[in-house]
Amino acid sequence: MAEADAPLLVERTDDDVVIATLRNGKVNALSNRVLGAIGDAAAEWAKDPPGAVVLTGGPKLFAAGADIDQFVASDEGADDAVTLVDTDAVRSIAQAFRRASRALEALPCAVLAEVSGYALGGGCELALAADLRIASERARFGQPEILLGIIPGGGGTQRLARLIGPSRAKDLVFTGRQVDASEALGMGLVNEVVPHDHLRQRTLELATSFACGPRRAVALSKLAISEGMEGTLERGLDVEEDAFAAVFSTSDAAIGVGSFQQHGPGQAHFSGR
Ligand code: COA
Numbered sequence: 001m002a003e004a005d006a007p008l009l010v011e012r013t014d015d016d017v018v019i020a021t022l023r024n025g026k027v028n029a030l031s032n033r034v035l036g037a038i039g040d041a042a043a044e045w046a047k048d049p050p051g052a053v054v055l056t057g058g059p060k061l062f063a064a065g066a067d068i069d070q071f072v073a074s075d076e077g078a079d080d081a082v083t084l085v086d087t088d089a090v091r092s093i094a095q096a097f098r099r100a101s102r103a104l105e106a107l108p109c110a111v112l113a114e115v116s117g118y119a120l121g122g123g124c125e126l127a128l129a130a131d132l133r134i135a136s137e138r139a140r141f142g143q144p145e146i147l148l149g150i151i152p153g154g155g156g157t158q159r160l161a162r163l164i165g166p167s168r169a170k171d172l173v174f175t176g177r178q179v180d181a182s183e184a185l186g187m188g189l190v191n192e193v194v195p196h197d198h199l200r201q202r203t204l205e206l207a208t209s210f211a212c213g214p215r216r217a218v219a220l221s222k223l224a225i226s227e228g229m230e231g232t233l234e235r236g237l238d239v240e241e242d243a244f245a246a247v248f249s250t251s252d253a254a255i256g257v258g259s260f261q262q263h264g265p266g267q268a269h270f271s272g273r
């Protein structure tokens with residue numbers, strides 16, 4: 001039973017999709033406690049992997065970033081300035097993002113970020129740690145840290161540049177401007193934009209299709225793509241070759257290939273093994 005004030009509400013559907021809902025105040029500010037809950041939950045899921053994970057902020061927004069209150073040691077300072085926390089505390093914030101994001105990326109299943117509204121700063125960075133981003137037409141993305149005089153510390157300078165390219169990433173990070181769902185789609189920041197009222201339906205439909213599909217193939221392709229992005233082409237091709245060899249020992253490969261030969265494409269009933 002989840003605690004009433006738990007910052008992450010976790011449900012598991014009959015189709016074995018985990019729906020993890022952020023719940024922290026008005027804007028789902030990502031405090032170290034919230035990020036710790038994500039990291040802990042992902043570590044649990046890794047022990048008994050679900051068919052897919054949907055990470056959502058609920059129907060209004062995804063998350064408006066790192067908890068800015070955690071940046072402040074004291075509000076006594078000259079003019080508008082405050083006294084910021086010390087370096088150890090700053091690093092612990094970056095490390096909390098890093099642990100949560102890495103735990104999601106390491107899961108052997110698809111992780112979908114369902115973005116209903118704002119995904120700003122750390123909220124955008126957390127969505128970037130998902131494999132796919134499904135956005136409402138009301139969604140807005142951005143890395144507004146520069147407007148606070150700081151920079152993204154939750155992986156934004158790295159994952160955003162890898163996803164949309166360094167030039168577009170520098171535009172968003174240097175200006176702090178927000179992009180709407182349609183611009184985000186155009187730059188490859190999201191995979192799909194859907195009408196707001198259809199967001200959950202579409203996200204679950206996709207997640208369920210992964211959960212009921214050849215799960216080991218999804219997991220192995222995730223591993224090959226993600227690891228391949230981190231190194232040289234040669235190393236990536238090695239990873240792909242290993243994954244390709246491994247997938248042939250799964251039951252679902254035998255089922256999928258056999259079904260194609262008997263009935264043509266797209267007719268297989270996979271076992272998840
Ligand atoms: N951390 C902590 N609190 C935050 C927050 C954050 N990242 N973002 C918003 N809040 C708080 C606001 O201080 C406000 O608190 P209050 O009601 O106690 O005064 C509350 O959430 C609602 O925010 P508000 O700005 O009044 O709502 P809005 O609908 O006008 O705007 C946002 C929403 C998200 C666009 C706006 O709050 C915003 O730009 N937030 C900061 C985003 C950001 O810079 N993120 C990167 C952080 S490194």
